[in-house]
Each structure stands twice: as C-alpha cells, then as structure tokens.
Amino acid sequence: xxxxxxxxxxxxxxxxxxxxxxxxxxxxxxxxxxxxxxxxxxxxxxxxxxxxxxxxxxxxxxxxxxxxxxxxxxxxxxxxxxxxxxxxxxxxxxxxxxxxxxxxxxxxxxxxxxxxxxxxxxxxxxxxxxxxxxxxxxxxxxxxxxxxxxxxxxxxxxxxxxxxxxxxxxxxxxxxxxxxxxxxxxxxxxxxxxxxxxxxxxxxxxxxxxxxxxxxxxxxxxxxxxxxxxxxxxxxxxxxxxxxxxxxxxxxxxxxxxxxxxxxxxxxxxxxxxxxxxxxxxxxxxxxxxxxxxxxxxxxxxxxxxxxxxxxxxxxxxxxxxxxxxxxxxxxxxxxxxxxxxxxxxxxxxxxxxxxxxxxxxxxxxxxxxxxxxxxxxxxxxxxxxxxxxxxxxxxxxxx
Amino acid sequence: xxxxxxxxxxxxxxxxxxxxxxxxxxxxxxxxxxxxxxxxxxxxxxxxxxxxxxxxxxxxxxxxxxxxxxxxxxxxxxxxxxxxxxxxxxxxxxxxxxxxxxxxxxxxxxxxxxxxxxxxxxxxxxxxxxxxxxxxxxxxxxxxxxxxxxxxxxxxxxxxxxxxxxxxxxxxxxxxxxxxxxxxxxxxxxxxxxxxxxxxxxxxxxxxxxxxxxxxxxxxxxxxxxxxxxxxxxxxxxxxxxxxxxxxxxxxxxxxxxxxxxxxxxxxxxxxxxxxxxxxxxxxxxxxxxxxxxxxxxxxxxxxxxxxxxxxxxxxxxxxxxxxxxxxxxxxx
Numbered sequence: 001x002x003x004x005x006x007x008x009x010x011x012x013x014x015x016x017x018x019x020x021x022x023x024x025x026x027x028x029x030x031x032x033x034x035x036x037x038x039x040x041x042x043x044x045x046x047x048x049x050x051x052x053x054x055x056x057x058x059x060x061x062x063x064x065x066x067x068x069x070x071x072x073x074x075x076x077x078x079x080x081x082x083x084x085x086x087x088x089x090x091x092x093x094x095x096x097x098x099x100x101x102x103x104x105x106x107x108x109x110x111x112x113x114x115x116x117x118x119x120x121x122x123x124x125x126x127x128x129x130x131x132x133x134x135x136x137x138x139x140x141x142x143x144x145x146x147x148x149x150x151x152x153x154x155x156x157x158x159x160x161x162x163x164x165x166x167x168x169x170x171x172x173x174x175x176x177x178x179x180x181x182x183x184x185x186x187x188x189x190x191x192x193x194x195x196x197x198x199x200x201x202x203x204x205x206x207x208x209x210x211x212x213x214x215x216x217x218x219x220x221x222x223x224x225x226x227x228x229x230x231x232x233x234x235x236x237x238x239x240x241x242x243x244x245x246x247x248x249x250x251x252x253x254x255x256x257x258x259x260x261x262x263x264x265x266x267x268x269x270x271x272x273x274x275x276x277x278x279x280x281x282x283x284x285x286x287x288x289x290x291x292x293x294x295x296x297x298x299x300x301x302x303x304x305x306x307x308x309x310x311x312x313x314x315x316x317x318x319x320x321x322x323x324x325x326x327x328x329x330x331x332x333x334x335x336x337x338x339x340x341x342x343x344x345x346x347x348x349x350x351x352x353x354x355x356x357x358x359x360x361x362x363x364x365x366x367x368x369x370x371x372x373x374x375x376x377x378x379x380x381x382x383x384x385x386x387x388x389x390x391x392x393x394x395x396x397x398x399x400x
Numbered sequence: 401x402x403x404x405x406x407x408x409x410x411x412x413x414x415x416x417x418x419x420x421x422x423x424x425x426x427x428x429x430x431x432x433x434x435x436x437x438x439x440x441x442x443x444x445x446x447x448x449x450x451x452x453x454x455x456x457x458x459x460x461x462x463x464x465x466x467x468x469x470x471x472x473x474x475x476x477x478x479x480x481x482x483x484x485x486x487x488x489x490x491x492x493x494x495x496x497x498x499x500x501x502x503x504x505x506x507x508x509x510x511x512x513x514x515x516x517x518x519x520x521x522x523x524x525x526x527x528x529x530x531x532x533x534x535x536x537x538x539x540x541x542x543x544x545x546x547x548x549x550x551x552x553x554x555x556x557x558x559x560x561x562x563x564x565x566x567x568x569x570x571x572x573x574x575x576x577x578x579x580x581x582x583x584x585x586x587x588x589x590x591x592x593x594x595x596x597x598x599x600x601x602x603x604x605x606x607x608x609x610x611x612x613x614x615x616x617x618x619x620x621x622x623x624x625x626x627x628x629x630x631x632x633x634x635x636x637x638x639x640x641x642x643x644x645x646x647x648x649x650x651x652x653x654x655x656x657x658x659x660x661x662x663x664x665x666x667x668x669x670x671x672x673x674x675x676x677x678x679x680x681x682x683x684x685x686x687x688x689x690x691x692x693x694x695x696x697x698x699x700x701x702x703x704x705x706x707x708x709x710x711x712x713x714x715x716x717x718x719x720x721x722x723x724x725x726x727x728x729x730x731x732x733x
Contacts, residue, residue: 102574103482110496114479258573259483 018324025321029053029314036310044260048307051256052314055263056148058252060319060328061235062245064088065145066360067136069242070386078222079215084242086208088249092369093208095254097201100192100371107192112294115261117366119295119357119374122186124178129378132352132359133385137393139163139345142360143353144265146346147312151319153331155338161269163346168266168273168298170347171354172283178355179288188294189373200371237326253369260307262370264362265315266353267308270298273350295357352382453698454558454658455528461569464488470525470578474498474541475532475561484571486530486557486564490519491575494537498544506544506588506708513585516548520578523550530557530564534649534656540690542698543706547588556694559656566655592697594680594707599714602680603641603721610672610679611643614692615711619684620645622726625715626684633684634715635731638724640682644671648688651695664700675702682707682714 029049037046058064062084069081096116104113112118119125136142139160141149146164150157192200228234253263277283291299300306323329332338353359356378358366364382367375448459455463463469464487471489473481481491492498497515498507507515521527527550531538535556545554557564565571601607618624622637639645650667653659659667665674673679679696683689686708697704707714714720 105575105577111493114482261479 015327018327018329022321022325025317025324029317029321036305044307045305045310047260049310049314051252051260052311053318054314055249055252055311056151056315056318057322058240058245058248059144059148059315060151060322061326062240062242062248064148064242064245064249065141066382067141067145067386070383071390073215074387074390076221077218078220080220081242082215083212084244084246086212087243087246088253088365089246089368090205090208091247091250092253092365093201093204093371095250096257096369096371097192097197099254099258101197107190107197112188112190113370115294116257116370116372117262117264117295117358117362117375118188118190118370118372119293119363119367120183120186120188121373121377122182124182124186125356125374125377126381128352128354128356129381130352130385130388131348132356132378133382133387134389135164135167135345135348135350135352135385136360136382137345137386137389139342139349143269143349144315144359144361146349147265147315148319151316151321151329152323153329155332155334156342159334159339159342160346160349163343164266164269164350164353165273165276165346166343167347167350167352168270168354169277169282169350171351172274172277172287174351175290175355176284176286176288179290184289191371191373204368204371236322249365250369253365257366257369262362262366264296264308264358264366265312266359266362267296267298268306268312269350270296270354271300271306271308274298275300293357296353296359296362298354352385451552453555453694455555456558457564457567457569460486460528460557460564466526468525470519470521470527471557472519472527472529472541473531473561474529474537476537477532480532480561482573484573487570487572488576489530489572490578492519492541494540498541506547506593509548509585509587512544512548512588513583516550516583517580520581521550521583522581523553523583525553525581527554528557529554530560532561534562534652534691535560536687536691539694540687542694543592543690546592546697548586549589551698558658562656592693592705594682594705596709596713596717598705599640599680599682599707599709600717600720605642608677610677611640611707612668612671612673612679612681612689612692612696613639613643613645613683614648614681614689615639615645615683616647617645619711622724622728625728625730630684633712636715636722636724637726637728637730638715638722639711640714641721641723643682644673646671646673646692648683648691651692658695658699661699664695668696668700668702673702675700677703679704680707681705682710684711686710 033046033049036042036049039045064084066085069085072078072081100107100113100116104111132142139146140156141160143161143164146154146157146160150161191203194200195203228238256263274283291297296308320329334342349359353362356363358364358378360379360382364375364379368379369375448454448456460471464471471486472492473485473489474492474494475481476494478493481489485491492515495501499505500508500511527545529535529538529541529545531541538556538560542554542556545551598607598609599611602609602611613620616627619627620639622639625632625634625637646668651659651664658664668674673696679702681689681693681696681704686706689708689710690706693704693706696702715722
C-alpha cells in the first residue's frame, strides 16, 4: 500500500485531493532542494530549504507555539506544552555543547563560537523581550508560529507579518539612540566562558530540570487523548505531543548550527524591511554597531535567494502541506479584529525582534542552547510581557 | 556563464597540471629529492619542492600526517574553518591573532610568539597556510610570519581552500591538539614592511624604487575610492605618484592557483617591474597587496616590501602628492 493510499484511507472524504496537493508540495520542496544543490555554491541554500521544511513540519505537527503553551499553563494549569519547550532547550543545549567542544576546545579565551547567537545583555534587551511578549499576546502568537499558521490559513498571520515588517523599520529608527544609551557597552555574556562547557551545561540542565519538576508538582489536568493506533494518523493527522516536537526542535537546532548556523526566522523579514526602508530613504545613514553583533543579521547582500529566505519559505510551504494533509488548513476571511490585532501585535513583535537581535527562536531558543545569557534574559522578559499584557487586557476586556 | 567559467577553470587547471607534472615530484619520497635539485634556484621555484613557496593540494593531502608540518587556515569568513577544514589544520583569525586589536599594527613580538607556541611551530616546522578568498589573508599571514623570521618554511597552498574543495578533498570539523613549542620572542624585522615615509620618498622621487598598486583600475584611476560594498576609508581618490597598476587577480588562474613563473615574470615586466629595483606593494588596507607581495618576493624572488598602510593611510595624509586621473572630488563636485 502506498503512502498516499494509506493516508487517504484513514481520513474523511475529499482527503484524496488534499493529500495529493500535499504530496505535490513535498515533491516541489524536494525538487527545489535538488535543483539548488546542483548550482555552484548552492549546497548551503539547498540545506537551508530542507531544514526550513523540516522545522515547519515539526512546528505544525506539534503546534509548537510559545504563546499557546504559556496560555495553557496560565489558564488551564496544563504544563505539557511548556515541558516540550524545556525538552527542546535541554536537547539543544547538550547538542550545542558537543559541537562547541569540537570547534572551540577551550572556551576561556576571547573568541566566541562562530555564528552562535550570543548577544549584548542589558535593559534594552529586556525591553525588547517585553515588547515581543506583548506583541505575542496581542497578535496571538510569536513570529515563528505566525509563519507556520500562515500555512494553516490563519486570518491574523498575514497582518502580523506585515506589522512586523513595519516594526522592524521602527526598530531601525530607534536603534542608534538605544545603541548609544544602553547597547554599546552592554556585556556579551557567554556562560561557558565563565563556567566551562560542563559547568554551563550542568547549570542549564539544572535550571530546566528544576522548572520541569516544579511544573510537575501537581498531577497533570485532564489526560491527553488516547494514543492513535494507526501510525499514518499518528504522524500526519493527530497532534504530536509537544515533548516530541520539542526534541525534534532541539535536534534540528543542533544540526542546523553544525551545518549552517543557529535557527532563526527573522533575518529575512528584517533584511527585506531594511532594504525596503533604505530604498525609501527612511533609514539613518548608519546603524551604529548593528552588523557587528551576533543574532539574526539583517545586513543583506544583493542576492535574490538567501539561506534564511529559503528557510522561512520552506517552513511556510511545509507547514501548509502538513496542515492540508491533516485537514487543518482552514483559511478564514479576515475581520477587522484580525487586521487590527495582527498589525498592532506585529509592530510590537517586529520592534522587539529587531531591538533584541532575534525573536523567540533566534534569540531565546538559539541563545539559550548556545549558553548565552541574552537568551535567558530575553526569554524571561518575553514571558513577563505576555503575562502582563494578557492580564491587563483581559481586565480591560480587550482580549478574550 | 557559470558553466563557462567552470569549464575554463578546469581547462586552466589541466593545463597547469600538464606544465607542472614533468617537474612535480611525486609527494613524500620524492619531495626531498626534488627539493635538493630545485632548492638552489629561488628564481625558478618548482611547486611542491622543499624550497618552493607553494605546495599543491595533492602534495598536501599526501603529507598531512607528517610530524613537522603545520597546516593553518587563515580565512576572511569566520565560521568557515569550524564547519570543515583540511584535516589537522589549525585556525588563525586574522583580525585578532595576527594584528594588534587596539592600535593599527601587526601582532607584536609577544603576541606572535604566543601564537606560534600555541600552534606548536618551531623555526624548522614547515607551515602551510591556506584560506578562502584566493588566499588573501593566508598571504597576509605569510607576510606577518616572514617578519618574525619564518620565511622559507612558510608556504601557501596553491589554489587555497577553493581548489581543495573543488577537487572534493576531505574536510574535517575536529580541532587538532598539538604540544606547544618553545618559540622565542624576537623583534619583527623591518625589511619586509614599507612605511609611510618610504612611500612618500618614492612619490617625491627622492628614492628610486617601484610602487606596485594592485587595486582595481577604477580605484587606481580615482573613479572610485573603494571597491563596491566596501566602506570608503580614504578621503581622497587616486593613487601614489609613480606607482604602476597590476591588479592582484592577474597573477591567478581561474581555479585559484598562481600562474606559471614565466607568465608572472612577463606580467610584471610589462609594468616595468623586473626585480632590478626594490618594489613596494600597496592596495587599500594592505591585505590584497600581501598576495602580490608573496608572488613577487617568494615566488619570483624579487626584493619586495608590503605597504600595509596602503591607500587608507596615504589617501588620508595631509599635504602629500596624489595622482587622481578621474578627478573625483571627495564629498561632492
């Protein structure tokens, strides 16, 4: 029995067409990667597309969404989603440590491991995290989740992404004063430099493990739906448990760092916004010190295809294919609320991601995996931003 | 277009191989014998021979396990080394290891000695440098090593990283560990480095030397101050009076290897540089010019110095003579 036949048999009528389209999209991704890898210097681009597609598939299948899992915990006391994120961070932390040990055997020198997202730590980073968290609460998710939800037909996602482009431009406009006031002299703290690889890994795992124990101090609420017996449905239709998605994200993060660079989804959005704003003459002549920092770099060359562009493209196409096959592609006509919340939240997301040199993936996930203090600070500020914004707006009756 | 270039480069590579094969020793066993034969004539070096400043990718791969050999990558792009390097190669960062990071200068004696010790380099260790971007910074590295007396033992991998990869030779991601050497702190020689006053004396015709400007013709003529995508770090356009222009790339085949010695000799002779007078190589920041310095000094055996101040120093100096053929006015017409 072929794959398509098996899936078709397992899902309701009309599914044959959807599965056919999904398989065509998967074929398109494979074909594009194949084509790119044959071009001179295209190996990196092809691999970016493949990692992006895998990442999109995993995000969609496990609904790996920072806001949703945090809301599950706050509102329903269900820690399963947050545990999934902890699993991603723990696996990635260990994976990064293995790679770092081969590349930079002695972390105590002056050098940082190449490309790792280790950013400046200071009040500006906390402000960026707060804004990003607020943007998540307003728009309904973070940037990576908006990207995979674009593939699910979300009515908010297009406006959130548009808003985030505007937010990036705002970020560029406020960068120079913020840089001079609080970023230029902010320390770039890499924990392995102070604790060694083993010390940093043990400390990080202890924090994650402690958080997991605390979350599990009470019995879990309502049991999860029984495991699906049919393997096709389990993989392609049913929602993956978040811990499985988390482990996959940790593995993809490590492999991506080994071969290409840390995971991140905002370099392309930021880079194109920067190009566009520069063409319109909106940007300052110079963005002080920006391009010397680690993080989701927004300095773009003239290339039409960039590694991050293909990563994001692969993410969206793969999540669309996955959603379609699972019957979870539900396009909705955007109402005024979608547009407003998307745009406003998107601006906050974009400003936070620009000022914080990345988002919940680039700065938080890739930073914490790399042993960067900046990842932890951004993460804590982001959670505070979500919690505060949700609480305040619910009190005022703005958000459900 | 891309295909044409690849086709041409493979043709050129084949032609070069054909030229070299009769003279090229089979590595390992033959290396020393050929070195003894060819070692005496520095003016016509044979690639791979002991005295040659260049080694081929084939020779290097067969000699990687040799104990007295250190392979060192000096690439422009950070992260290139870590994601795959020639097995056993060490990494050197040009912008921190080979220079002073605060003042504009090459690494001082203590810093250089510490680097050499870390890499396990003694005065009799053969060092093969290679890197991305046509060995630009590897050649810069060779120039810095030479100032600390490591001249004949330091070689460039002909074709650099590009050729090694194009030939599908193996890469490794592990970092080698070597026992530190006891390299002694010595002052840097001044004989291989031209300073501002040296260049000014030539520009004012007070000294009879040649200046070779290896920038692009548009930078040389003053149409532009810096290549596309590179910040303009000088406030004047043009070149040093009395200099001649042979862009660095003319010394290189499409596959990244250097052209045969006779062609190189002819190339520079056409610009009036034949080794009879001392030459000063110059560019924008002294990096690309190290590549031409290596060709002139080490491959052709001409008396050559590199002017690392280059146009970013000379083009900013007050009151010095400048030739600006294009008439570009900095800050607007």
